[in-house]
Amino acid sequence: MISLKKYAFRQFKKLETRAHELNYLFWECTTRCNLNCIHCGSDCAKDSAFKDMPLDDFLKAIDTIEDKAPNFTVVFTGGEPLLRNDLEQCGKELRKRGFRWSMVSNGHLYNRERHYSLLNAGMGALTISLDGLEASHNWMRNNSTSFQKVVNAIELAASATRLNFDVVTCVNQKNINELRQIKDLLVSKNVKAWRLFTIIPIGRAANNPDLQLSDKQFVELMDFIAEQRKAKDIDVKFSCEGYVGKYESLVRDSSFFCRAGINIGSVLIDGSISACPNIDRSFSQGNIYTDNFYEVWQKKFQPFRNRSWTKTGQCKSCREYNDCQGNGFHNWHGNKQNVLVCHHQKIEQGSV
């Protein structure tokens, strides 16, 4: 028999799925990048095959949205969004239309001048990546000056009280033993929120064993987050990348619910309409250059809103399926016959 809490959350998810209110939209505004990170899931490069998407093209797409949800946020992602010189103009146009906007950045170009011009243009939230202490961060970012630059960026961002700012860290073999020191560093820089990820084996990360945690290390990570959340000196959490069974209530604010295609959409660099940008591109539901964006959001996205097709491979007989529903959507790549990473299984095996 399941608990009332679990039952209520399952029903809540069903209602949310039925309503599928779009309120979080990624815009892959560029795939150019100034770094060459070894874990990049997008395989971004300095010379992208795609030109940056013109602002007008994106605006035409989002102008089709009929019922805009309160606090609708457009999240600029890439590539590295700061490579666009018109970012401030993009932000102002969105605010004129009543949308809020935010940005995910590697922090490399985030200097004082840009910080203030982005705030002046109405940026309200920001995420910056820090992937370790100096050596391990620079190793992952493939750049000897990245750490110093990102620490400067973090100091600037943390100083702005109007900005909802957090730092994300991709936990891997090189930094798992540094987590306490990273936390101390962030607290010393006045950072209020820290999100921890693992790296899914896609893009450049697929062939690098140093980037993957063993099952035991994954359990160590869960225990670390659970312990740090009790201290309350910084809001530490595990990202919503997957279902973590017995750790669900210990490492996050809410139980696992992958909202890709339910509340989260995206406009990708080639105009494709999808959900989170790290989801297999074969799941694209349309294209802004040929389809009405909002019509696609309202009428398509069936694989996202009915996930019964994920009951295959190891998920088929899993007793946790009703709460997990095939894990994070980005874990379904290639032939989609099995989930790429099962966090729950890692915990079961790592706890032995």
Add this chain to the structure above:
Amino acid sequence: MKNNRIRNVLKGLSFTSAMFIFQACYGTPQDFGYDRLVEGQVTSETTGLPIKGIKVSVAGDNSYYVTTDDEGKFSFYSEKEENVLIGFEDIDGDENGAFRDLFKTVEDISESVYLEIALKDKL
């Protein structure tokens, strides 16, 4: 409305905090809307003509400033706080005329504020 009530009850029963707002795993936190739009136009009290090049900033914080354009217009986002003092300063000497600085207190905390500012000539 009914669906929202049911949704909130279920949210409560599943111990999902009322304050909880989701974020996509590779995205940013939600923007809570702690800023507001400050815009307007600066003109000459004597001639009524727009003044270009006036520095507009939140007083005491030199970081947040813009300058007025050819039409004397400006816009920027500022902290949403009560009694914010906005400064209008002539920083380009005589280039677009010489005007006395002015500071205006914005008392309310509405989502946006439009300011019409007339600057006196410098004596």
